[in-house]
Amino acid sequence: MTAGRPFRRLLVANRGEIAVRIIRACRELGIESIAVHSEADVDALHVRLADRSVLIGAASPAASYLSIDRIVAAAREAGADAVHPGYGFLSENAAFARAVEAAGIVFVGPPPAAIEALGDKLAARRAVAGAGVPLVPGLTVPLDDDVAIDPAQLGFPIMLKAAAGGGGRGMRRVNEAGELAAALAVARREAQTAFGDATVYAERLISPARHVEIQLLGDQHGHLVCLGERDCSVQRRNQKLVEESPSPAVTPQLRAAMFDCARRVAGTVAFHSAATVEFLLDVAGDHYFLEMNTRLQVEHGVTELVTGLDLVAWQIRIAAGEPLPDDLTDRTPSGHAIEVRLYAEDPWDGFRPVAGNVSAFRMPDGPGVRVDAGVEAGTRLPVDYDPLLAKLLVHAADRPAAIARLRRALDETLIGGVQTDAGFLRWLVDDDAFASGDYDTGLIAERWRDGPAADPAQLAIAGAVALAARIDAPASVAGAAPIAAGVRPWTDAARREGLSR
Amino acid sequence: MTAGRPFRRLLVANRGEIAVRIIRACRELGIESIAVHSEADVDALHVRLADRSVLIGAASPAASYLSIDRIVAAAREAGADAVHPGYGFLSENAAFARAVEAAGIVFVGPPPAAIEALGDKLAARRAVAGAGVPLVPGLTVPLDDDVAIDPAQLGFPIMLKAAAGGGGRGMRRVNEAGELAAALAVARREAQTAFGDATVYAERLISPARHVEIQLLGDQHGHLVCLGERDCSVQRRNQKLVEESPSPAVTPQLRAAMFDCARRVAGTVAFHSAATVEFLLDVAGDHYFLEMNTRLQVEHGVTELVTGLDLVAWQIRIAAGEPLPDDLTDRTPSGHAIEVRLYAEDPWDGFRPVAGNVSAFRMPDGPGVRVDAGVEAGTRLPVDYDPLLAKLLVHAADRPAAIARLRRALDETLIGGVQTDAGFLRWLVDDDAFASGDYDTGLIAERWRDGPAADPAQLAIAGAVALAARIDAPASVAGAAPIAAGVRPWTDAARREGLSR
């Protein structure tokens, strides 16, 4: 292994499950892994699993995971010869990529110029419009503070988006002109917080819509492949919760058309590494380019399951100059994969993030199940970061088998200490719209809403277990976890619905 | 799901990881699962995961997992409409299959006549010899107590085998005539204990040899497919420890020839369900039929990873009469999969089984890793059964990547309370012969022998941690596990090898 390793020592400029994922790729490639961590992450799982870890600053992202200076300094001092940015944080920051390269270290990702050209969603819209790629109707210039350019010309409802955006941050739906000013202020503030750039633009809202994206992988020698699609239409707050491949909505013809578009988009820049071209599909089956993310996606594992390729390992090997194999061509997904994201959030309270300690963390295993976790039992969740706990992925021969496997896997999942979205996900696998494959980005708002009341069997079980717990309580209650801070009483909902029905 | 489920309620006539595997398949198929357990398994994982479990007898296998009467009675009383036997125990017992069917319950496996015809290894040798299948030279009649038929006519060394055999039980290598009587006595005793049948026969020992097997899957409508091969040449005591697919020794031509042989063997009986045809490969690349196992193999997951098929689900669906899809044809493995078996045994002491409590059980996850476990932290290992703890499987694009992934996964594996073979497996992934793919069934005897002494870094780490553990010991040592019974001091080996080297 050692002889053929692409790099000697790689610094992972991220945290949580994606840092763990990259550290594992390094171990498999024979590369030493250097983690970085903030003061809030001293005991984090990624710090434990890396060969070593460097403290880079305070809990606030600006002081640590968003600090270009500190991360580049850590990489230089550790003697790293490569840096992987993961997703989020600095992963689409061209200045970071340039600073890494200026330090004589290889940046694992596309060339800075490609990040820059495609990272500004507005600039990207202008660039791809000339390449014959269908765009969502909208503006190609930013919205001013005084809304001098009237987005109403698109026809309400419209969607406000951060030019530097991604991950649903800085996005706001605007139903009518009167909501515009307030929504713009919120979108700007979120964009500034998440990306350090408050630029916002407007697109027509396509609704109902599905969110489908194409995974690209290209080497530094001109070899580019499309590795199937992912359907990411189960969203809350414009953030993905569930992703699957293949998409139930994508025909071979549509797949070929989207592959063609994705290649045209990538062709507007000098590109290598992994990237994703996102599309909206409308009810007519037409597809519209949304944006190209020049980084690994959270949901890359779905593509790994249906293609058998290790995208993170390939990112690293491509960065070292390795060519993709000649026989690697565009792929149609093999079998069916679904990913669900386990977040510390309360689906019965608007998917509000919650803080606390993960007191128990029992994840499923067995056939066709993959878990990419960023926490373990005992992890304290810092309030400063995205509350993603883990990704649970399943792979099976077809979509019904994958859904059945996901149901089984979720039934084996037990997370204590904080409310998670596992209950929503368990509801989803039994939902008729999801099971049929005929669903869109409105699924949560229209079908889950605030979630059903607990059923009588669940209430009886809760009562039985709580009674047993008190009766059988150990003499010392030291082992029993206190009720976590941030737990919201679902009991209001139960009162509304009535317990007797 | 409910509408299409093959059965309503299935009884799992087994224990440990394979019972867990079958329970999971039931959950995914919408079938209620009924476990059975002995008095030694009241707290076992398979009992916890099943919908319910029936106590069938004392710890001794004869009184519980080998008791046809008790298991059939449990199935009848529970209202089961199907029984899955797993592997081992009654899985190749035609009388059991007949008793299940006589109770009006479907047996998930081949027809009893096929089990009978192929389960007697001697009868099978006679049957397939007429079908043009190459056989290991040897006897086709049993060895008498007085060794009236001289196995020496085969030329020493020879291999004694149990006619009812499987899993390495009742097998003994005999190097010269003088060893025969004693070896025969031991082989008979093991055969009687394991299978209730002391019949033993003799074959010429092929050495060096690889053990390669073909997975068969057939429905009740005449559709039979060969799902690639598994190489199971890493063995101790003639029992498999590691399995991989594809085999590094199998060319497309050899694969086609073995597929043809496997079909001929299956064609000697009316067959459906899953089965495996085992071959030996000699140094010339010739293949010899060993036996056909009319049941699921321990290592079936390797084939599941490289084919994307769920063999256990298919066994159940086939038993319910479902046809295999028309487009399912013979498969060449896709990517590379390796399974390692985690046993409670001491590889530095002849792989001797050990008893005890599993005090810690941290298994790996992440990309390309599958764990099928029969225990969890806190499980007490009964001495009455096979000491298999879990199977760890990896899947990657090619063999070097699979080995690298296995190394990473083993580095994440931490099992406390009992010695396991994890240290041997970790050695194996760095062994040159294994890495090259050019190894045979003599690998452990010739290359591992009694295992290397601990290296200085391991000794220093052990010393550092033990010092820290004593210094930081909690005021109460209640949480600290006592040293498990059955732990053998490896220190004898260390003394022999000398600690200073």
Added chain:
Amino acid sequence: MSDLEARIGGELVAPDGWRVDWVDRTAGLARVSDVTTSRLVLVEGSGTSWVVTVAGRRIAVIVESWRERTLAAADVTASAGGGPLDVKASLPGLVVSIAVATGSTVTAGEALLTIEAMKMQNEVRAPRDGIVGEVVVAAGSAVATGQLLLRLD
């Protein structure tokens, strides 16, 4: 302790038909079964206050005897009863904006202020109709879980 009762949302629940076996009492892991099925659930808590996670949902359960219940009811009567209501932070973060001021009339569900946490803007809404009394925090304040934000009269 045979007179213990379990209440969820104030309503008595009958645990009939469910058998509870501890897999790990210290960890709060239990196997719950009826005649046809079983599942694993988690319980956390102590004394009268427990949270059981069933099918991914945290369900708060009060387990108390008649005597404990009577005493608790007396406490509530003394402190509540249509009086002022404290609105507290449900998670730690930064107050980024306040939509109301002392004297504002609000209806249940109306946004009171916004706390930024976990990189998200979280709106704190009025739990009932009322008039805003004292606003204790200002935009820019860092707040901890349970910290008083404002009072509703």
Added chain:
Amino acid sequence: MSDLEARIGGELVAPDGWRVDWVDRTAGLARVSDVTTSRLVLVEGSGTSWVVTVAGRRIAVIVESWRERTLAAADVTASAGGGPLDVKASLPGLVVSIAVATGSTVTAGEALLTIEAMKMQNEVRAPRDGIVGEVVVAAGSAVATGQLLLRLD
């Protein structure tokens, strides 16, 4: 406790260069690191007797002070010293055959008897040369871990 020393197989080991951080002290889970790498290891035990699992291998470590070591050595001298050696069962099972009898001369490694456990025939071998003294068990006996099987004089 600053004079504590760690011994493996009687040999002193220097823990130099390895830093130990507890991930979970109660569970015995520690992260061990030097300047270039780290790994997770498990430790079990109490008092002077510990077992550390490193890379899948259980390594027995004695941690004791000079005083404890001196006392323990005195014990060994009193009880051992070329005298009879007890051969005990290392795992529970059934004695299926005995290859020696009182008075047999055996060499180190020679098979003494066979115990069936975990469905396997396990041979118990002589730990050193000697003459078999009393044979305490008979074929067919069930034996527990640590139970005396025979004595070597």
